[in-house]
Amino acid sequence: MNHDEQRIWLIKQLLAERSDVADVEIPAGEKEQKDLLRGLMNIRMPDPISEEFLKIQDEYLTAENEAEGIVRLEDLTPIGSDAQIYLWQGDMSRLSVDAVVNPANSGFTGCYQWLHSCLDNILGSKAGIQLRLYCNDIIEKQGYPEPTGGAKITPAFNLPAKYIIHTVGPIVQHVLTKQNEDDLASCYRSILKLADENGLSSVALCCISTGVFMFPNERAAEIAVATVKEYLDTTGSGIKVLFNVFKDIDLLFYQNLLKYTDTLQAIEEGRRIADDPTIPGYKDAESLRSALETK
Numbered sequence: 001m002n003h004d005e006q007r008i009w010l011i012k013q014l015l016a017e018r019s020d021v022a023d024v025e026i027p028a029g030e031k032e033q034k035d036l037l038r039g040l041m042n043i044r045m046p047d048p049i050s051e052e053f054l055k056i057q058d059e060y061l062t063a064e065n066e067a068e069g070i071v072r073l074e075d076l077t078p079i080g081s082d083a084q085i086y087l088w089q090g091d092m093s094r095l096s097v098d099a100v101v102n103p104a105n106s107g108f109t110g111c112y113q114w115l116h117s118c119l120d121n122i123l124g125s126k127a128g129i130q131l132r133l134y135c136n137d138i139i140e141k142q143g144y145p146e147p148t149g150g151a152k153i154t155p156a157f158n159l160p161a162k163y164i165i166h167t168v169g170p171i172v173q174h175v176l177t178k179q180n181e182d183d184l185a186s187c188y189r190s191i192l193k194l195a196d197e198n199g200l201s202s203v204a205l206c207c208i209s210t211g212v213f214m215f216p217n218e219r220a221a222e223i224a225v226a227t228v229k230e231y232l233d234t235t236g237s238g239i240k241v242l243f244n245v246f247k248d249i250d251l252l253f254y255q256n257l258l259k260y261t262d263t264l265q266a267i268e269e270g271r272r273i274a275d276d277p278t279i280p281g282y283k284d285a286e287s288l289r290s291a292l293e294t295k
Contacts, residue, residue, distance in 0.1 A: 006060040007033055013053055014040040038125045039114040046109055046136035049129055061128050061158040065093065070160045072096045073202050073240060079258050084232060086242040087258055088204075089251045092119060093126045096160040097242060098200035099153065101191055103208045104166040106145035108152075109136045118211055119246075123164065127157040135166070149186030151194045163200065165191050169209030176216060181223060184209055188227040195239055202240040207250050221253040 001009060008026060011033065015021055021040075027033055071094045078086050092100050102123050105111070110132050111121035124131055134154050139146065146152070151167045167190060170183035187208050195203045205224065209215035228241050243258070245251045 001056070003060065003063055004030070006056050007037060010053070010057055010060060011037050011040065014044065017044070017047075035115060041125055041129060042110075042114050042116065042121060043112055044129065044132070046132045049133075054128070054130060057128055058158055061126060065126055065158060065160060068094055070094055070096050073242060076242070078240075082229075082232075082258075084238070084240050085228070085258065086240065087245070087251075087254050088242055089245050089248075091122070091246070092204055092206055092244045093123055093159055095204050095242070095244065097202040097204045098161065099163040099165045099195055099202070100156065100159065100161045100204045100244075101206050101208070102164050102166045103206055103211070103213075104135075104146065104168050106147070106168050108139040108146040108166065108168075119206055123159065127159050127164065130155075130157050131164070149183045149190060151187070151190035153194055153198055161204070163198070165194055165203065167191055167208060169213055170215065172209070172214040172216070176219065180215065181219070184215060184220060184223050185227045188224055189231055192228065192231045192235075192237065192239065192241070196235070196237050200239065202242065204242040204244045206244055207246070210250070217247075217250055218253050221250065221257055225254070225257045 011026055014037070015024055015026075018040075024036075027036065068091070071088070071090065073086065073096065076086050076088055078084065088095075100123065103119055105120065110124040111118050113121065115121075131154065134157075138152060138154070146166075146168050148168045148170055151165050153163050153165050156162055156164045167187045169187050170180040172180050188205065191203065191205065205228070207217065207220060208224070210217045210220045224243065228243075231237065232239075232241070243254050245254055
């Protein structure tokens with residue numbers, strides 16, 4: 001089978017598993033076929049699947065991921081103030097590092113929403129069906145939902161990374177609390193500790209809890225940077241840490257924090273910009289950029 005034939009074969013296999021979509025016709029367009037395949041993977045329960053399916057899926061996803069372009073840590077430049085810390089904006093699923101971080105939910109088996117844009121959904125789609133099966137095995141053996149603030153490691157399967165470190169971030173309900181902040185810091189400490197325990201040399205961190213979990217982006221960035229720097233300073237760990245952002249507004253928050261060697265000074269300056277009534281308020285990335293440039 002060529003690449004296109006593999007995609008259609010995979011779709012047919014997943015459609016055949018479900019009586020509720022048996023009459024769905026496979027669209028002619030490539031994008032529509034890719035969306036259908038991803039959607040079917042999203043909603044599939046962690047049930048056993050044939051080795052033949054996994055073999056063809058792995059060949060297909062590996063080719064897809066390579067076609068999107070693999071970003072290697074050695075091709076990036078660390079920030080000037082710390083040779084262990086990197087900042088990069090883009091799709092985490094493209095990163096070739098020892099581990100990428102998945103912001104999981106407590107169910108731990110991924111996002112089941114059709115074509116949802118969360119990182120949990122994207123990483124699961126590009127890693128392959130094995131990831132959900134592997135995570136389901138972990139949670140079944142554990143016997144209870146994954147608690148907030150911890151971390152667990154799995155293979156990355158078809159991603160360019162070697163491993164995925166999963167963490168459940170805090171859910172902010174209406175008002176940000178001290179417990180929310182402590183839980184978020186715990187996520188980052190748990191990730192780094194687990195990475196070191198497994199002998200990893202690099203890890204890519206995402207903006208945990210800032211999506212549907214509603215943690216304020218700026219405060220999340222402050223906690224992430226402060227926690228990582230404290231961990232590296234107190235443990236002497238040599239792990240390389242890549243802060244991976246997707247949104248422009250997160251990029252600007254991290255740029256503002258990381259351009260200082262003193263994290264506390266960066267946090268204080270970030271708050272001054274946010275609170276100073278003489279500086280234009282920002283509701284989007286462009287107005288934030290202007291605020292930072294005029295400080």
